[in-house]
Amino acid sequence: xxxxxxxxxxxxxxxxxxxxxxxxxxxxxxxxxxxxxxxxxxxxxxxxxxxxxxxxxxxxxxxxxxxxxxxxxxxxxxxxxxxxxxxxxxxxxxxxxxxxxxxxxxxxxxxxxxxxxxxxxxxxxxxxxxxxxxxxxxxxxxxx
Numbered sequence: 001x002x003x004x005x006x007x008x009x010x011x012x013x014x015x016x017x018x019x020x021x022x023x024x025x026x027x028x029x030x031x032x033x034x035x036x037x038x039x040x041x042x043x044x045x046x047x048x049x050x051x052x053x054x055x056x057x058x059x060x061x062x063x064x065x066x067x068x069x070x071x072x073x074x075x076x077x078x079x080x081x082x083x084x085x086x087x088x089x090x091x092x093x094x095x096x097x098x099x100x101x102x103x104x105x106x107x108x109x110x111x112x113x114x115x116x117x118x119x120x121x122x123x124x125x126x127x128x129x130x131x132x133x134x135x136x137x138x139x140x141x142x143x144x
Contacts, residue, residue, distance in 0.1 A: 003029045024050045024084065032064070038120055040064040046093050048082055056082035058093035062100075069118040070104040
């Protein structure tokens with residue numbers, strides 16, 4: 001689970017005589033569950049509150065695939081959305097289909113072929129650390 005909060009305030013002088021101001025707050029959350037050490041599902045919700053209490057919402061679902069530790073590709077769909085380039089940052093809050101690629105840079109970046117670092121090389125191992133899942137969230141192995 002992850003969350004975010006952002007706030008902006010703009011004060012302008014229009015045509016040299018009219019003072020105008022605007023403020024907005026954004027709050028959002030993402031929940032991700034690792035089905036296996038490679039596949040995950042998740043949901044995202046975001047609320048934008050503007051001047052005067054006007055509210056805009058964005059929410060959707062996504063499916064992710066861990067290509068290698070810390071490298072995740074995903075596809076999802078937002079049923080509702082809005083756009084605010086200043087506050088949303090790298091999150092996609094528009095309505096419609098979403099494709100994303102996420103990568104976490106850390107001290108193990110050049111050790112992708114080491115199974116102790118890149119847990120996706122071991123199909124029976126714990127979930128990949130780059131997905132944010134706890135080891136206890138993995139499903140038990142299938143009995144054949």
